[in-house]
Amino acid sequence: MAKIAMKNPIVEMDGDEMTRVLWQWIKEDLILPYVDLKTEYYDLGLVNRDKTDDKVTSDAANANKKYKVGVKCATITPNAQRVEEYKLKQMWKSPNGTIRRILDGTVFRAPILAKGITPYIPGWKKPIVLARHAYGDVYSGVETRTRQGEKAYLVVEDEQGNVREKLLIQDFKNSDGIVQSVHNLDKSIESFARSCFNYALDVKMPLWFATKDTISKKYDHHFKDIFAEIFEREYKEKFAAAGIEYMYTLIDDAVARVVRSEGGILWACKNYDGDVMSDMVATAYGSLGLMTSVLVSPDGNYEFEAAHGTVTRHYYKHLKGEETSTNSVATIFAWTGALAKRGELDDIPALVEFAKKLERATVQTIEEGEMTGDLISLFHADGITPKKLSSREFLLAVKKRLEA
Numbered sequence: 001m002a003k004i005a006m007k008n009p010i011v012e013m014d015g016d017e018m019t020r021v022l023w024q025w026i027k028e029d030l031i032l033p034y035v036d037l038k039t040e041y042y043d044l045g046l047v048n049r050d051k052t053d054d055k056v057t058s059d060a061a062n063a064n065k066k067y068k069v070g071v072k073c074a075t076i077t078p079n080a081q082r083v084e085e086y087k088l089k090q091m092w093k094s095p096n097g098t099i100r101r102i103l104d105g106t107v108f109r110a111p112i113l114a115k116g117i118t119p120y121i122p123g124w125k126k127p128i129v130l131a132r133h134a135y136g137d138v139y140s141g142v143e144t145r146t147r148q149g150e151k152a153y154l155v156v157e158d159e160q161g162n163v164r165e166k167l168l169i170q171d172f173k174n175s176d177g178i179v180q181s182v183h184n185l186d187k188s189i190e191s192f193a194r195s196c197f198n199y200a201l202d203v204k205m206p207l208w209f210a211t212k213d214t215i216s217k218k219y220d221h222h223f224k225d226i227f228a229e230i231f232e233r234e235y236k237e238k239f240a241a242a243g244i245e246y247m248y249t250l251i252d253d254a255v256a257r258v259v260r261s262e263g264g265i266l267w268a269c270k271n272y273d274g275d276v277m278s279d280m281v282a283t284a285y286g287s288l289g290l291m292t293s294v295l296v297s298p299d300g301n302y303e304f305e306a307a308h309g310t311v312t313r314h315y316y317k318h319l320k321g322e323e324t325s326t327n328s329v330a331t332i333f334a335w336t337g338a339l340a341k342r343g344e345l346d347d348i349p350a351l352v353e354f355a356k357k358l359e360r361a362t363v364q365t366i367e368e369g370e371m372t373g374d375l376i377s378l379f380h381a382d383g384i385t386p387k388k389l390s391s392r393e394f395l396l397a398v399k400k401r402l403e404a
């Protein structure tokens, strides 16, 4: 059988530990035999990031901007212990953070559904995709303790240092206390909004956005207004043509509606809501090993990855020559996401079709009772006793179905 030809490359970002091992096997077993794979390879493994003074990470992100489509393996974000372990020159920043800053994107996370793996919320029949704004709010907040008798103000100065506004936050006359200030940028909120609208059109899902604008009449209300203005101006007609809706509501109402829904929604969340709700949604659907993640930028760059880390504990077993049973599904889906997007942008239907077939073969393998250890206790299907496979055996079980 002739291999599928590609036109433009995918930016391939290799990573660390167990996921680096899976990366190689996925390519060998499931991609290279069928696709004449064209990639521009960047080794984001910690050893090479250190060797290149982390230049490889920004080079990869810039290549992702150039070629539009990238796929990234999980990488170590170094801490003090990793600096010691890898004898690093310095504690390099999170590669995901660096890539996000360069691409200016929003992170979309979606569960991979398989029959037999039942969500903890049984009404959820379709995926709920979560879009998390990844800039500002409490993540770049400024906070301090205050003492009884002090007053705290919010002060805004112009470029010359003249006070334009001074608002009393609280007179702490009766008690010690705490204060916090947060900010966001119109530019960042605008790009968040466009990423969400574009993604909704891409996957043809209705978009829900929610904040607490009844309480936060300036801050959260501004998010609401920016979304509304951009929708009216740029997306209303496109949404109508695609037959999907944009709905704004309050965050507490959104939570209640999401739980009652059958899924099939793109849920846009402010940074903190997205942090909390993505863990809730991922857990409720079953496992982090069944969660895809894609960074989408407003100018149409896509970076696909798995939502989990490098699975360090399994890697050390692997190094000792012991058998591992690490879930490769999210990493396979990172590859299929990138291949399908490449096929779509370059007008190669066979590549899109191949990616869909590989996804179906992967899900089918689980549905037929063959899976990695993390899924065994989650699997319930009449007449099927789930069978635990090793990391490599699972990939070969997928390959068998792909070829059939």
Ligand code: NAP
Binding pocket: 073, 074, 075, 076, 077, 078, 096, 288, 289, 305, 306, 307, 308, 309, 310, 311, 312, 313, 314, 325, 326, 327, 328, 374
């Ligand atoms: P992790 O790699 O996600 O693993 C935490 C635990 O979750 C594992 O020990 C394993 O549990 C389970 N698990 C996660 N993914 C799994 C999979 N695919 N198959 C089976 N089990 C899976 O998180 P971590 O241990 O906190 O972090 C390890 C390294 O990953 C860190 O250096 C961190 O910086 C990095 N990290 C990278 C990314 C990224 O690049 N996107 C994201 C998060 C973390 P059991 O041990 O119980 O089997």
Ligand code: MG
Binding pocket: 275, 276, 279
């Ligand atoms: Mg979280």
